[in-house]
Amino acid sequence: MKLTSHIFKWVFFVFIFSNSVWAQNIPTPKEHFGFDIGDNYQLATFTQTEAYFKKIAAASPRAKYTVIGKTEEGRDQFMMIITSPENLKKLEHYRSISQKLGNPDGLSDEQAKALANEGKAVVWIDGGLHATETAGIHQLIQTAYTLLSRTDGETNRILDNVIILMTHANPDGQELVSNWYMRNPNPEKRSLQGLPRLYEKYAGHDNNRDFYMLNLKESKNIGQQLFIDWIPQIMYNHHQSGPPGSVVAGAPYRDPFNYVLDPLIISGLDAIGAANQNRLNVEGKTRLYQQKRLCVFDLVQWRIANHNVLS
Ligand SMILES: [Zn+2]
Numbered sequence: 001m002k003l004t005s006h007i008f009k010w011v012f013f014v015f016i017f018s019n020s021v022w023a024q025n026i027p028t029p030k031e032h033f034g035f036d037i038g039d040n041y042q043l044a045t046f047t048q049t050e051a052y053f054k055k056i057a058a059a060s061p062r063a064k065y066t067v068i069g070k071t072e073e074g075r076d077q078f079m080m081i082i083t084s085p086e087n088l089k090k091l092e093h094y095r096s097i098s099q100k101l102g103n104p105d106g107l108s109d110e111q112a113k114a115l116a117n118e119g120k121a122v123v124w125i126d127g128g129l130h131a132t133e134t135a136g137i138h139q140l141i142q143t144a145y146t147l148l149s150r151t152d153g154e155t156n157r158i159l160d161n162v163i164i165l166m167t168h169a170n171p172d173g174q175e176l177v178s179n180w181y182m183r184n185p186n187p188e189k190r191s192l193q194g195l196p197r198l199y200e201k202y203a204g205h206d207n208n209r210d211f212y213m214l215n216l217k218e219s220k221n222i223g224q225q226l227f228i229d230w231i232p233q234i235m236y237n238h239h240q241s242g243p244p245g246s247v248v249a250g251a252p253y254r255d256p257f258n259y260v261l262d263p264l265i266i267s268g269l270d271a272i273g274a275a276n277q278n279r280l281n282v283e284g285k286t287r288l289y290q291q292k293r294l295c296v297f298d299l300v301q302w303r304i305a306n307h308n309v310l311s
């Protein structure tokens with residue numbers, strides 16, 4: 001009994017100790033960028049962000065750094081895959097399941113249910129598509145750090161159940177916008193006004209509109225992951241409203257719904273929206289949430305909703 005108790009304590013100690021060491025080994029954004037994400041007058045460039053994602057992926061058994069293609073200006077477009085170390089060992093297996101369920105021609109109901117039972121939820125989170133909406137890429141940095149560094153029960157449960165695809169949507173835009181903003185040595189004089197050129201080489205702000213035809217390299221790279229290689233079940237495509245009266249916007253959406261979409265898309269979006277809104281309320285972040293005026297407003301969302309992905 002005593003020995004068992006000692007063994008238990010030792011195992012418990014090793015578990016806690018290894019977890020805490022592991023968490024401490026993940027460099028914080030402040031250690032890398034020199035500021036906390038969200039600090040006033042501070043934006044991270046793509047060069048800094050790319051280096052950070054490589055650094056934290058190398059430091060964590062929960063992450064795999066991948067490149068999904070080149071941008072129009074020749075930069076690497078990264079997608080960092082985050083899940084439990086156990087899931088990472090079987091990543092190709094889970095990718096194959098998600099792909100089969102997303103394109104289920106030839107599957108019987110029984111086969112589909114068995115795959116759904118065995119598979120993991122695949123969730124896409126991107127950032128930085130519209131580069132002047134700077135919160136987008138900075139949330140990706142903070143979210144990645146949070147998922148790799150936390151060792152609480154909720155985080156571990158998420159990592160066990162979910163494979164998260166964290167993708168930079170517009171590396172060229174972040175490099176341009178952040179360098180332009182940070183060029184002024186006086187922080188209080190920094191501004192995004194007067195950008196010298198488009199923050200996507202050809203389409204600028206219309207890079208999301210390109211998702212109906214996939215002309216741009218960034219859209220093609222993302223499309224390959226969303227529609228062919230992974231086919232996630234949920235997609236978060238981040239945008240940012242202007243500072244005055246800012247709110248968190250998203251599902252549940254307002255009527256009328258588009259009758260072309262499967263009813264499960266609508267009810268699934270409502271469920272995600274309710275969960276998001278409920279969690280914000282639980283955390284005391286009330287009165288932040290606002291519905292969008294129309295269902296599936298953005299063209300990226302529209303495109304992927306037609307592939308039965310919740311977005
Ligand atoms: Zn936007």
